Amino acid sequence: MTGETEAMTNFIYNMIKEDVEKGILGDKCVHTRFPPEPNGYLHIGHARAVLLNYELARIFNGKFNLRFDDTNPIKEEQEFVDSIMDDIRWLGADWEDRLFFSSDYFEVKYEFARRLIKAGRAYVCDLSQEEIREYRGTLTEPGKESPYRSRSVEENLDLFERMRKGEFPDGNRVLRARIDMASGNLNMRDPVIYRILHASHHRTGDKWCIYPMYDFDHPFSDAHEGITHSLCSIEYTDHRPLYDWIVDNALELYPEAVKFHSRQTEFARLNLTYTVMSKRKLRRLVEESFVEGWDDPRMPTIAGMRRRGFTPASIADFQERVGVSRADSTADLALLEHCIREELETTAPRLMAVLNPVKVVITNWPEGETELTEMDNIPGDESASTRTVPFSGELYIERDDFMEDPPKKFFRLAPGREVRLKGAYIIKCEAAIKDAEGNITELQCTYDPETRSGADTSGKKVKGVIHWVSVEHAAWIKVNLYDNLFTIENPEEERDIDFTDNINPQSLVVCENVPAEPAVAEADPGSRFQFLRKGYFYYDPHPTSGEKPTFNRIVPLKDSWAKIKNK
RNA sequence: UGGGGCGUGGCCAAGCGGUAAGGCACGGGAUUUUGGUUCCCGCAUGCGCAGGUUCGAAUCCUGCCGCCCCAGCCA
Secondary structure (H helix, E strand, O other), X not given: OOOOOOOOOOHHHHHHHHHHHHOOOOOOOOEEEEOOOOOOOOEHHHHHHHHHHHHHHHHOOOEEEEEEOOOOOOOOOHHHHHHHHHHHHHHXXXXXXXXXXXXXXXXXXXXXXXXXXHOOOEEEEOOOHHHHHHHHOOOOOOOOOOOOOOOOHHHHHHXXXXXXXXXXXXOOOEEEEOOOOOOOOHHHOOOEEEEEOOOOEOOOEOOOOEEEOHHHHHHHHHHHHOOXXXXXXXXXXXXXXXXXXXXXXXXXXXXXXXXXXXXXXXXXXXXXXXXXXXXXXXXXXXXXXXXXOOOOOOOOEHHHHHHHOOOHHHHHHHHHHHOOOOXXXXXXXXXXXXXXXXXXXXXOOEEOEOOOEEEEEEOOOOOOOOEEEEEEOOOOOHHHOEEEEEEOOEEEEEHHHEOOOOOOOOOOEOEOOEEEEOOOOEEEEEEEEEOOOOOEEEEEEEEOHHHOOOOOOOOOOOOOEEOOEEOOOOEEEEEEEEOOOEOOOOHHHOOOOOHHHHEOOOOEEEEEEEEEOHHHHHOOOOOEEEEOOOEEEEEOOOOOOOOOOEEEEEXXXXXXXXXXXXX
């Protein structure tokens, strides 16, 4: 993300490089933009578009604009403008002083529409919505021309002006581009470019009651801002001829309002395994309470991933590794997990916490004595220094780290067997105490004083090393263990059943009372740790319940024991 | 006989006529006081299929097959 030499190799980068080398940008620099509609939250798929546009501009020493595509007052809200800006900023894409809104240009666009009318290339159509649909024809049959197609320029101008003045109700008439009703491309069959909408706009209020359509608005806004490369997703490929038609006309009829004939280039949307990305499905997850909100850590939204504990760098690294192409693709969640693990391996301080505790009593430990041990914050990183962890005769260890009747390859604690307590001593299990139901309530062990970590004179070697927390010194925290939201790789592809039927019932497992080493009390909300042998966790700065510190599991550590065990 | 797009290993993805990069995943081994990390090694006689052109084809041509998008006064 930092150097100028990164080898971005994708077809868009190559194309821009060629454009620059050929000098077709003239005196302009590379200029991109991210054009969200403020009608929802950004997700990991949008992050691709944000970062691609931003990075391309940065690499070529160009400019990157943020422009809200706010041409439909019915669906758009200020709340989304705010959350989108917040997410983009968090991702690290800097639009500097170039924050724009399509609605900023409503007046110029109105003038451009008038010029289209004067040139005989746009007309007011009185057909009803249903009639327009009928006249449009079908995928295999050409459309029919509207009876209003040949209205005089004067009449069109008058009608369009009256549309703006609010003389007609919603849906009463529209302004259409006059192109080709027989085109095989439905977008060219006299597309509607303005509709009447008596609705309050989040920025322009009630100033307007006619609003431009995307196909008219977007190309013009790009050209108006001087965007050189207009990147969008693959489904807009069919719209490209219309995009060019609009820009060509703007250049011809209204040259003072446009700076460049931007070029539209499409790339495939990004999907991720074990989740869904469609706005409709994400909304259902929230509205039907399968998750706790748009920022639930299980959601693929940027807000959710932030809350989960992912970092901007890990997301950028992920995007870079996935790459960009025009082919439909679904990236493997494992790659995203790899990226965050790789970053946190060298940056997250270690801490010990016992997620599912069972008590260990060291029977030969001097009554009431506490010993302090020094442990590395980040092994292998001298600058990360160490912390002090108290050790005593009563400890918690993971229930999983003990087996009464272990298989051959189990290296941890079992009756008569020894393990090392990380940073402390080697202990041997002498007895397992059970309650009336047969549940283990306590493990009685003895320690070997010769085996103190860093000063071991016993010569003993054990294969197992486990983490622990001193009962007396434990700090209590709450832990949210997150797992995949869906149990199948491609929940979006299921056609016969509702996608919610594949929701993972274990996607969130809450551990209300987790003992952790006392250093956890000094942690700052918003910081990340590795809970030794368990995974990477994020200290949630916005816990939803209680005052106890809450840690969200970002991702577990790789677990090769799980693989061995399941064989 | 509508238009458009896409098909390279499990998932992504380079390659653009000179004999299949890379990452993740996966398998094996070494190191390891995290069954983590790190380090080696392995992993497409093959580029949707079938023909053709060429000394030579994933790359060019022809024909098939499969998947995706389009009939909003949404973006």
